[in-house]
Amino acid sequence: MSNLHRNVQETSSYDKFNAKSYLKKNYPMGPDGIPASHEDWMPWLLNNLKDTFAGGQLSGERLLDVGTGPAIHNLISAARYFPNITCAEYCQENREEVEKWVRGEEDAFDWAPFIKYVCGLEGQRDWEARQVSLRDAIQQVVFCDVRDENLLASLNGGPYDVVSSVFTLCGVAKDKADFDGIVSNVSHLVKPGGTLILVCDLEATHYSDGKASFPHTYLEASYIRQAVRNSGFTDVKDDVLLFKSIEGLNWDGTSYIYLTARKSLDTA
Template sequence: MDRSSYKLYHKHDHDSRMFAETYFSGDPDKPFMEDALISPLKKLHNAFNMGHMTGKLLIDISGGAQIHHLYSACEFFQEIILMRTNEKSIMEIMRWHDDRTGAFCWGHTTAHVTNLEGRSDQCEAKEMKLKSTITHVVKFDIESDALTYLVGVPQADCVITTWLLDKICKTQDDYMRNLRKILKLLKPGGHLILLGLTNASYYTVGEHKFHYFTYDEKFARDALVREGMTILQCEDTPRTSESPLIDYGGILFIMACKQK
Protein backbone atom coordinates (compact mmCIF):
# COMPACT_ATOMS: atom_id res chain seq x y z
CA MET A 1 0.00 0.00 0.00
CA ASP A 2 1.19 3.52 -0.84
CA ARG A 3 2.25 5.20 2.42
CA SER A 4 0.53 8.41 1.33
CA SER A 5 -2.79 6.59 1.75
CA TYR A 6 -2.21 5.84 5.45
CA LYS A 7 -4.48 7.67 7.87
CA LEU A 8 -3.23 10.14 10.49
CA TYR A 9 -3.93 9.64 14.19
CA HIS A 10 -4.93 13.23 14.90
CA LYS A 11 -6.85 13.92 11.69
CA HIS A 12 -8.81 10.77 10.92
CA ASP A 13 -11.12 8.52 12.89
CA HIS A 14 -8.98 6.56 15.35
CA ASP A 15 -10.72 3.92 17.46
CA SER A 16 -8.90 4.25 20.79
CA ARG A 17 -10.61 1.23 22.32
CA MET A 18 -9.67 -1.04 19.44
CA PHE A 19 -6.14 0.35 19.54
CA ALA A 20 -5.85 -0.58 23.23
CA GLU A 21 -7.34 -4.03 22.68
CA THR A 22 -4.95 -4.70 19.79
CA TYR A 23 -1.67 -3.55 21.31
CA PHE A 24 -2.11 -3.44 25.10
CA SER A 25 -4.36 -6.38 25.87
CA GLY A 26 -3.56 -8.84 28.63
CA ASP A 27 -4.56 -11.70 26.35
CA PRO A 28 -1.54 -14.06 26.24
CA ASP A 29 -2.33 -14.82 22.61
CA LYS A 30 -1.65 -11.22 21.60
CA PRO A 31 1.86 -10.76 20.15
CA PHE A 32 2.75 -7.44 21.78
CA MET A 33 2.93 -8.31 25.48
CA GLU A 34 6.71 -7.98 25.76
CA ASP A 35 7.25 -4.96 23.51
CA ALA A 36 4.23 -2.84 24.48
CA LEU A 37 3.84 -3.77 28.14
CA ILE A 38 6.49 -5.77 29.99
CA SER A 39 9.65 -4.11 28.67
CA PRO A 40 8.42 -0.47 28.85
CA LEU A 41 6.91 -0.95 32.32
CA LYS A 42 10.18 -2.34 33.62
CA LYS A 43 12.16 0.57 32.14
CA LEU A 44 9.73 3.07 33.66
CA HIS A 45 9.86 1.35 37.05
CA ASN A 46 13.64 1.44 37.05
CA ALA A 47 13.81 5.05 35.85
CA PHE A 48 11.48 6.43 38.52
CA ASN A 49 13.06 4.41 41.29
CA MET A 50 16.44 5.99 40.55
CA GLY A 51 15.06 8.96 42.49
CA HIS A 52 15.84 11.70 39.94
CA MET A 53 12.26 12.29 38.88
CA THR A 54 9.94 13.58 41.55
CA GLY A 55 7.95 16.72 42.24
CA LYS A 56 4.53 18.31 42.19
CA LEU A 57 3.32 17.99 38.58
CA LEU A 58 3.75 15.42 35.83
CA ILE A 59 2.20 15.97 32.40
CA ASP A 60 1.51 12.97 30.19
CA ILE A 61 1.06 13.92 26.53
CA SER A 62 0.62 10.66 24.65
CA GLY A 63 -1.07 9.11 21.65
CA GLY A 64 -3.98 6.91 22.73
CA ALA A 65 -6.07 6.00 25.77
CA GLN A 66 -3.31 4.06 27.54
CA ILE A 67 -2.53 4.93 31.17
CA HIS A 68 -0.45 1.92 32.23
CA HIS A 69 2.84 3.79 31.79
CA LEU A 70 1.83 6.04 34.71
CA TYR A 71 1.54 3.40 37.44
CA SER A 72 5.15 3.88 38.53
CA ALA A 73 5.04 7.65 38.08
CA CYS A 74 2.07 8.19 40.39
CA GLU A 75 4.21 7.30 43.43
CA PHE A 76 6.55 10.24 42.79
CA PHE A 77 4.28 13.15 41.84
CA GLN A 78 1.44 14.89 43.63
CA GLU A 79 -0.56 15.56 40.46
CA ILE A 80 -0.77 14.14 36.95
CA ILE A 81 -2.40 15.94 34.04
CA LEU A 82 -3.19 13.97 30.89
CA MET A 83 -3.23 15.76 27.54
CA ARG A 84 -4.73 14.08 24.48
CA THR A 85 -5.45 15.32 20.97
CA ASN A 86 -8.08 12.65 20.29
CA GLU A 87 -11.60 13.00 21.77
CA LYS A 88 -12.19 9.24 21.76
CA SER A 89 -9.04 8.72 23.81
CA ILE A 90 -10.30 11.15 26.43
CA MET A 91 -13.68 9.40 26.58
CA GLU A 92 -11.99 6.01 27.00
CA ILE A 93 -9.70 7.30 29.75
CA MET A 94 -12.61 8.85 31.65
CA ARG A 95 -14.56 5.61 31.40
CA TRP A 96 -11.70 3.89 33.20
CA HIS A 97 -11.05 6.76 35.62
CA ASP A 98 -14.69 6.96 36.73
CA ASP A 99 -15.17 3.18 36.97
CA ARG A 100 -17.87 3.16 34.32
CA THR A 101 -19.32 -0.03 32.89
CA GLY A 102 -17.40 -1.31 29.88
CA ALA A 103 -14.11 0.42 30.67
CA PHE A 104 -10.97 -1.19 29.31
CA CYS A 105 -9.34 -3.29 32.02
CA TRP A 106 -5.73 -2.39 32.80
CA GLY A 107 -5.54 -4.92 35.65
CA HIS A 108 -2.84 -6.98 33.93
CA THR A 109 -0.54 -3.95 33.86
CA THR A 110 -1.33 -3.02 37.46
CA ALA A 111 -0.38 -6.54 38.50
CA HIS A 112 2.89 -6.36 36.60
CA VAL A 113 3.92 -3.04 38.16
CA THR A 114 3.00 -4.03 41.72
CA ASN A 115 4.99 -7.23 41.20
CA LEU A 116 8.01 -5.15 40.15
CA GLU A 117 7.54 -3.12 43.33
CA GLY A 118 7.33 -6.23 45.49
CA ARG A 119 3.74 -5.42 46.41
CA SER A 120 1.78 -7.91 44.35
CA ASP A 121 -1.09 -7.83 46.86
CA GLN A 122 -1.62 -4.08 46.36
CA CYS A 123 -3.21 -3.98 42.90
CA GLU A 124 -6.39 -2.25 44.03
CA ALA A 125 -4.46 0.32 46.05
CA LYS A 126 -2.22 1.04 43.05
CA GLU A 127 -5.24 1.54 40.81
CA MET A 128 -6.80 3.95 43.32
CA LYS A 129 -3.51 5.80 43.73
CA LEU A 130 -3.19 6.51 40.01
CA LYS A 131 -6.82 7.57 39.66
CA SER A 132 -6.56 9.97 42.59
CA THR A 133 -3.31 11.47 41.25
CA ILE A 134 -4.81 12.20 37.82
CA THR A 135 -6.53 15.54 38.33
CA HIS A 136 -7.33 16.60 34.75
CA VAL A 137 -7.68 15.05 31.30
CA VAL A 138 -7.60 17.83 28.72
CA LYS A 139 -7.81 18.07 24.97
CA PHE A 140 -5.23 20.07 23.05
CA ASP A 141 -4.67 21.08 19.44
CA ILE A 142 -1.27 19.94 18.22
CA GLU A 143 -1.43 22.56 15.48
CA SER A 144 -1.35 25.34 18.08
CA ASP A 145 1.95 27.01 18.90
CA ALA A 146 1.12 27.38 22.61
CA LEU A 147 -0.12 24.15 24.17
CA THR A 148 0.41 25.41 27.72
CA TYR A 149 -1.43 28.68 27.15
CA LEU A 150 -4.41 27.03 25.49
CA VAL A 151 -5.23 24.63 28.31
CA GLY A 152 -3.93 26.68 31.24
CA VAL A 153 -1.38 24.06 32.27
CA PRO A 154 1.70 25.18 34.26
CA GLN A 155 5.15 23.91 33.39
CA ALA A 156 5.76 20.45 34.80
CA ASP A 157 8.53 18.81 36.81
CA CYS A 158 8.29 15.84 34.45
CA VAL A 159 6.76 15.23 31.02
CA ILE A 160 6.05 11.78 29.59
CA THR A 161 5.24 11.37 25.93
CA THR A 162 4.53 7.92 24.53
CA TRP A 163 3.98 7.09 20.87
CA LEU A 164 2.65 10.55 20.04
CA LEU A 165 5.36 12.21 17.96
CA ASP A 166 5.61 9.00 15.93
CA LYS A 167 1.93 9.26 14.99
CA ILE A 168 1.47 12.95 14.29
CA CYS A 169 4.72 13.77 12.42
CA LYS A 170 5.33 13.17 8.73
CA THR A 171 8.72 14.86 8.32
CA GLN A 172 11.78 15.65 10.39
CA ASP A 173 10.71 19.29 10.48
CA ASP A 174 7.32 18.21 11.89
CA TYR A 175 9.09 16.20 14.58
CA MET A 176 11.31 19.10 15.62
CA ARG A 177 8.43 21.57 15.66
CA ASN A 178 6.16 19.31 17.74
CA LEU A 179 8.97 18.26 20.07
CA ARG A 180 9.66 21.93 20.73
CA LYS A 181 6.00 22.46 21.71
CA ILE A 182 6.08 19.50 24.10
CA LEU A 183 9.31 20.66 25.73
CA LYS A 184 7.67 24.03 26.48
CA LEU A 185 5.50 22.10 28.95
CA LEU A 186 8.62 21.19 30.94
CA LYS A 187 10.26 23.53 33.45
CA PRO A 188 14.06 24.06 33.41
CA GLY A 189 15.71 21.25 35.32
CA GLY A 190 12.72 18.99 34.72
CA HIS A 191 12.81 15.52 33.22
CA LEU A 192 11.41 14.07 30.02
CA ILE A 193 10.59 10.45 29.30
CA LEU A 194 10.00 9.60 25.66
CA LEU A 195 8.76 6.26 24.37
CA GLY A 196 8.56 5.57 20.66
CA LEU A 197 9.16 3.06 17.89
CA THR A 198 12.21 3.24 15.67
CA ASN A 199 12.22 2.45 11.95
CA ALA A 200 8.44 2.14 11.88
CA SER A 201 6.13 2.98 8.98
CA TYR A 202 2.58 1.99 9.90
CA TYR A 203 0.28 0.47 12.50
CA THR A 204 -3.16 -1.04 12.04
CA VAL A 205 -6.37 -0.33 13.92
CA GLY A 206 -9.24 -2.48 12.70
CA GLU A 207 -9.24 -2.35 8.92
CA HIS A 208 -7.31 0.92 8.73
CA LYS A 209 -3.58 1.52 8.41
CA PHE A 210 -2.23 4.59 10.16
CA HIS A 211 0.96 6.52 9.47
CA TYR A 212 4.09 6.16 11.59
CA PHE A 213 7.03 8.54 11.20
CA THR A 214 10.22 6.67 10.31
CA TYR A 215 13.31 7.65 12.30
CA ASP A 216 16.16 6.04 14.22
CA GLU A 217 17.72 6.39 17.66
CA LYS A 218 20.37 8.85 16.50
CA PHE A 219 17.77 11.21 15.05
CA ALA A 220 15.76 11.24 18.30
CA ARG A 221 18.86 11.78 20.44
CA ASP A 222 20.14 14.59 18.23
CA ALA A 223 16.71 16.24 18.20
CA LEU A 224 16.59 16.37 22.00
CA VAL A 225 20.17 17.64 22.35
CA ARG A 226 19.45 20.33 19.76
CA GLU A 227 16.57 21.52 21.96
CA GLY A 228 18.70 21.85 25.08
CA MET A 229 18.14 18.43 26.64
CA THR A 230 20.79 16.31 28.35
CA ILE A 231 20.36 12.61 27.62
CA LEU A 232 20.50 10.54 30.82
CA GLN A 233 19.45 7.20 29.37
CA CYS A 234 18.72 5.97 25.85
CA GLU A 235 17.86 2.44 24.80
CA ASP A 236 16.59 1.14 21.48
CA THR A 237 15.46 -2.42 22.21
CA PRO A 238 14.98 -4.65 19.14
CA ARG A 239 11.43 -5.87 18.61
CA THR A 240 10.53 -9.33 19.84
CA SER A 241 7.11 -9.71 18.23
CA GLU A 242 6.27 -10.40 14.61
CA SER A 243 2.92 -9.27 13.28
CA PRO A 244 1.64 -7.76 10.02
CA LEU A 245 -0.42 -5.35 12.14
CA ILE A 246 2.54 -3.05 12.70
CA ASP A 247 5.95 -2.41 11.21
CA TYR A 248 8.83 -1.26 13.45
CA GLY A 249 12.42 -2.09 14.29
CA GLY A 250 12.71 -1.36 18.00
CA ILE A 251 11.24 0.25 21.11
CA LEU A 252 12.94 3.52 21.99
CA PHE A 253 13.19 4.66 25.62
CA ILE A 254 14.81 8.00 26.42
CA MET A 255 15.16 9.81 29.73
CA ALA A 256 16.49 13.36 29.49
CA CYS A 257 16.84 16.51 31.59
CA LYS A 258 16.06 20.05 30.44
CA GLN A 259 19.08 22.27 30.93
CA LYS A 260 18.56 25.34 33.08
Protein backbone atom coordinates in the same frame (compact mmCIF):
# COMPACT_ATOMS: atom_id res chain seq x y z
CA MET B 1 1.15 -6.41 0.65
CA SER B 2 2.20 -6.45 4.31
CA ASN B 3 0.05 -7.94 7.07
CA LEU B 4 -0.53 -4.42 8.33
CA HIS B 5 -2.36 -3.32 5.21
CA ARG B 6 -4.71 -6.29 4.87
CA ASN B 7 -8.32 -5.43 5.63
CA VAL B 8 -7.52 -1.90 6.81
CA GLN B 9 -8.34 1.45 5.25
CA GLU B 10 -5.54 3.92 4.58
CA THR B 11 -6.17 7.22 6.35
CA SER B 12 -4.41 10.19 7.92
CA SER B 13 -7.44 11.32 9.97
CA TYR B 14 -7.49 10.53 13.68
CA ASP B 15 -11.26 11.06 13.59
CA LYS B 16 -11.35 7.46 12.35
CA PHE B 17 -9.20 6.09 15.16
CA ASN B 18 -11.03 3.25 16.92
CA ALA B 19 -10.02 3.29 20.59
CA LYS B 20 -11.72 0.06 21.62
CA SER B 21 -10.27 -1.84 18.68
CA TYR B 22 -6.83 -0.45 19.48
CA LEU B 23 -7.04 -1.46 23.14
CA LYS B 24 -8.29 -4.94 22.40
CA LYS B 25 -5.54 -5.59 19.86
CA ASN B 26 -2.61 -4.01 21.69
CA TYR B 27 -3.20 -4.71 25.38
CA PRO B 28 -3.90 -8.42 25.92
CA MET B 29 -2.81 -10.05 29.16
CA GLY B 30 -1.38 -13.57 29.14
CA PRO B 31 -2.70 -16.32 31.42
CA ASP B 32 0.55 -16.09 33.42
CA GLY B 33 -0.26 -12.51 34.42
CA ILE B 34 2.39 -11.05 32.10
CA PRO B 35 1.34 -8.61 29.35
CA ALA B 36 1.22 -10.53 26.08
CA SER B 37 3.24 -8.53 23.56
CA HIS B 38 5.52 -9.16 20.61
CA GLU B 39 8.98 -10.06 21.93
CA ASP B 40 7.91 -8.76 25.36
CA TRP B 41 7.92 -5.09 24.39
CA MET B 42 5.23 -4.26 26.96
CA PRO B 43 7.16 -5.73 29.94
CA TRP B 44 10.23 -3.90 28.58
CA LEU B 45 8.33 -0.60 28.59
CA LEU B 46 6.73 -1.08 32.01
CA ASN B 47 10.02 -2.14 33.56
CA ASN B 48 11.79 0.93 32.13
CA LEU B 49 9.07 3.18 33.54
CA LYS B 50 9.33 1.45 36.92
CA ASP B 51 13.10 2.02 36.98
CA THR B 52 12.75 5.67 35.96
CA PHE B 53 10.28 6.55 38.68
CA ALA B 54 11.84 4.39 41.40
CA GLY B 55 15.35 5.63 40.60
CA GLY B 56 15.13 8.63 42.91
CA GLN B 57 16.16 11.11 40.21
CA LEU B 58 12.75 12.69 39.65
CA SER B 59 11.30 15.39 41.86
CA GLY B 60 8.13 17.42 42.09
CA GLU B 61 4.42 16.60 42.05
CA ARG B 62 3.12 17.52 38.58
CA LEU B 63 3.35 15.20 35.60
CA LEU B 64 1.97 15.74 32.12
CA ASP B 65 1.41 12.82 29.76
CA VAL B 66 1.27 14.04 26.17
CA GLY B 67 -0.71 11.87 23.78
CA THR B 68 -2.09 9.49 26.38
CA GLY B 69 -4.36 7.84 23.84
CA PRO B 70 -7.00 5.58 25.38
CA ALA B 71 -4.43 3.90 27.69
CA ILE B 72 -3.13 4.53 31.22
CA HIS B 73 -0.55 1.74 31.55
CA ASN B 74 2.42 4.13 31.31
CA LEU B 75 1.15 6.08 34.34
CA ILE B 76 0.93 3.19 36.83
CA SER B 77 4.44 3.66 38.24
CA ALA B 78 4.17 7.44 37.98
CA ALA B 79 1.15 7.52 40.32
CA ARG B 80 3.31 6.17 43.14
CA TYR B 81 5.34 9.38 43.14
CA PHE B 82 3.30 12.07 41.33
CA PRO B 83 -0.10 12.93 42.82
CA ASN B 84 -0.99 15.46 40.13
CA ILE B 85 -1.20 13.96 36.63
CA THR B 86 -2.67 15.60 33.54
CA CYS B 87 -3.46 13.46 30.49
CA ALA B 88 -3.34 15.53 27.29
CA GLU B 89 -4.77 13.93 24.16
CA TYR B 90 -5.90 15.10 20.71
CA CYS B 91 -8.54 12.47 19.94
CA GLN B 92 -11.89 12.88 21.70
CA GLU B 93 -12.65 9.15 21.65
CA ASN B 94 -9.35 8.46 23.43
CA ARG B 95 -10.04 11.11 26.06
CA GLU B 96 -13.44 9.58 26.70
CA GLU B 97 -11.90 6.13 27.21
CA VAL B 98 -9.50 7.48 29.85
CA GLU B 99 -12.29 9.40 31.58
CA LYS B 100 -14.45 6.26 31.70
CA TRP B 101 -11.67 4.40 33.47
CA VAL B 102 -11.03 7.22 35.93
CA ARG B 103 -14.74 7.24 36.81
CA GLY B 104 -14.77 3.45 37.12
CA GLU B 105 -17.49 2.91 34.52
CA GLU B 106 -18.46 -0.67 33.71
CA ASP B 107 -17.62 -0.51 29.99
CA ALA B 108 -14.16 0.97 30.59
CA PHE B 109 -11.13 -1.11 29.63
CA ASP B 110 -9.93 -3.30 32.51
CA TRP B 111 -6.45 -2.15 33.48
CA ALA B 112 -6.40 -4.14 36.74
CA PRO B 113 -4.14 -6.92 35.33
CA PHE B 114 -1.59 -4.32 34.22
CA ILE B 115 -1.70 -2.59 37.60
CA LYS B 116 -1.16 -5.94 39.34
CA TYR B 117 1.77 -6.67 37.03
CA VAL B 118 3.48 -3.31 37.63
CA CYS B 119 2.98 -3.57 41.38
CA GLY B 120 4.64 -6.98 41.18
CA LEU B 121 7.62 -5.44 39.40
CA GLU B 122 7.88 -2.87 42.17
CA GLY B 123 7.51 -5.40 44.97
CA GLN B 124 4.21 -3.86 46.02
CA ARG B 125 1.28 -6.06 47.03
CA ASP B 126 -1.67 -3.69 47.29
CA TRP B 127 -2.55 -3.20 43.63
CA GLU B 128 -6.06 -2.02 44.52
CA ALA B 129 -4.61 0.90 46.47
CA ARG B 130 -2.48 1.78 43.43
CA GLN B 131 -5.57 1.72 41.24
CA VAL B 132 -7.28 4.15 43.60
CA SER B 133 -4.20 6.38 43.76
CA LEU B 134 -3.90 6.44 39.97
CA ARG B 135 -7.54 7.40 39.55
CA ASP B 136 -7.08 10.15 42.14
CA ALA B 137 -3.84 11.32 40.55
CA ILE B 138 -5.34 11.79 37.08
CA GLN B 139 -6.81 15.20 37.82
CA GLN B 140 -7.35 16.37 34.26
CA VAL B 141 -7.95 14.82 30.84
CA VAL B 142 -7.58 17.65 28.34
CA PHE B 143 -7.35 18.34 24.63
CA CYS B 144 -3.84 18.84 23.29
CA ASP B 145 -2.48 19.57 19.81
CA VAL B 146 1.29 19.08 19.86
CA ARG B 147 1.65 21.41 16.87
CA ASP B 148 0.38 24.33 18.94
CA GLU B 149 3.41 26.56 19.45
CA ASN B 150 1.77 27.97 22.57
CA LEU B 151 1.02 24.62 24.19
CA LEU B 152 1.82 25.81 27.70
CA ALA B 153 -0.79 28.56 27.62
CA SER B 154 -3.48 26.18 26.40
CA LEU B 155 -2.78 23.71 29.22
CA ASN B 156 -2.45 26.29 32.04
CA GLY B 157 -0.55 25.90 35.30
CA GLY B 158 3.03 26.46 34.13
CA PRO B 159 5.76 23.96 33.17
CA TYR B 160 5.66 20.44 34.58
CA ASP B 161 8.20 18.55 36.66
CA VAL B 162 7.94 15.56 34.31
CA VAL B 163 6.53 15.29 30.81
CA SER B 164 6.06 11.85 29.29
CA SER B 165 5.01 10.87 25.80
CA VAL B 166 4.74 7.25 24.72
CA PHE B 167 4.50 6.38 20.99
CA THR B 168 2.85 9.72 20.17
CA LEU B 169 5.28 12.36 18.89
CA CYS B 170 6.73 9.94 16.35
CA GLY B 171 3.28 8.76 15.34
CA VAL B 172 1.80 12.16 14.50
CA ALA B 173 4.82 13.75 12.82
CA LYS B 174 4.35 14.28 9.07
CA ASP B 175 8.10 14.33 8.40
CA LYS B 176 11.36 14.88 10.25
CA ALA B 177 11.05 18.67 10.24
CA ASP B 178 7.57 18.33 11.73
CA PHE B 179 8.96 15.98 14.39
CA ASP B 180 11.61 18.57 15.30
CA GLY B 181 8.93 21.22 15.71
CA ILE B 182 6.74 18.96 17.83
CA VAL B 183 9.63 18.05 20.15
CA SER B 184 10.44 21.76 20.47
CA ASN B 185 6.83 22.57 21.36
CA VAL B 186 6.72 19.82 23.98
CA SER B 187 10.06 20.94 25.44
CA HIS B 188 8.43 24.17 26.62
CA LEU B 189 6.13 22.09 28.84
CA VAL B 190 9.08 20.83 30.90
CA LYS B 191 10.37 23.07 33.68
CA PRO B 192 14.13 23.78 33.81
CA GLY B 193 15.72 20.83 35.59
CA GLY B 194 12.64 18.71 34.85
CA THR B 195 12.54 15.40 33.00
CA LEU B 196 11.31 14.30 29.59
CA ILE B 197 10.34 10.65 29.06
CA LEU B 198 9.97 9.85 25.38
CA VAL B 199 9.15 6.50 23.78
CA CYS B 200 9.17 6.17 19.99
CA ASP B 201 8.92 3.66 17.18
CA LEU B 202 12.07 3.45 15.12
CA GLU B 203 12.25 3.20 11.33
CA ALA B 204 8.50 2.72 10.83
CA THR B 205 6.44 4.00 7.88
CA HIS B 206 2.90 3.09 8.98
CA TYR B 207 0.84 1.47 11.75
CA SER B 208 -2.78 0.43 12.34
CA ASP B 209 -5.44 0.46 15.06
CA GLY B 210 -6.79 -2.75 13.57
CA LYS B 211 -9.28 -1.13 11.21
CA ALA B 212 -7.46 1.84 9.71
CA SER B 213 -3.85 2.37 8.66
CA PHE B 214 -1.99 5.54 9.63
CA PRO B 215 1.22 6.94 8.07
CA HIS B 216 4.35 7.16 10.21
CA THR B 217 7.53 9.21 9.75
CA TYR B 218 10.71 7.16 9.43
CA LEU B 219 12.92 8.08 12.40
CA GLU B 220 16.29 6.69 13.47
CA ALA B 221 17.43 6.58 17.12
CA SER B 222 20.29 9.01 16.41
CA TYR B 223 17.87 11.51 14.90
CA ILE B 224 15.56 11.39 17.92
CA ARG B 225 18.45 11.84 20.35
CA GLN B 226 19.66 14.90 18.47
CA ALA B 227 16.18 16.40 18.21
CA VAL B 228 15.87 16.15 22.00
CA ARG B 229 19.28 17.75 22.55
CA ASN B 230 18.44 20.53 20.07
CA SER B 231 15.33 21.33 22.13
CA GLY B 232 17.32 22.15 25.27
CA PHE B 233 17.82 18.81 26.98
CA THR B 234 20.96 17.22 28.42
CA ASP B 235 21.79 13.94 30.13
CA VAL B 236 20.06 12.04 27.34
CA LYS B 237 19.86 8.33 28.11
CA ASP B 238 18.06 5.61 26.24
CA ASP B 239 17.35 1.92 25.90
CA VAL B 240 16.59 0.40 22.48
CA LEU B 241 14.55 -2.78 22.06
CA LEU B 242 15.46 -4.32 18.70
CA PHE B 243 12.90 -6.73 17.24
CA LYS B 244 14.05 -9.92 15.59
CA SER B 245 10.82 -10.09 13.55
CA ILE B 246 7.74 -7.91 13.05
CA GLU B 247 5.59 -10.62 11.46
CA GLY B 248 1.97 -10.18 12.51
CA LEU B 249 2.48 -6.73 14.04
CA ASN B 250 0.34 -3.67 13.27
CA TRP B 251 3.50 -1.69 12.51
CA ASP B 252 6.52 -2.03 10.20
CA GLY B 253 9.41 -0.54 12.19
CA THR B 254 12.52 -2.27 13.51
CA SER B 255 12.67 -1.32 17.18
CA TYR B 256 11.54 0.93 20.04
CA ILE B 257 13.50 3.56 21.94
CA TYR B 258 12.89 4.54 25.57
CA LEU B 259 14.58 7.87 26.24
CA THR B 260 14.93 10.13 29.27
CA ALA B 261 16.49 13.59 29.32
CA ARG B 262 16.85 16.54 31.68
CA LYS B 263 15.81 20.07 30.71
CA SER B 264 18.75 22.44 30.91
CA LEU B 265 18.51 24.87 33.81
CA ASP B 266 19.35 27.79 31.55
CA THR B 267 16.66 26.93 28.96
CA ALA B 268 13.34 28.75 28.99
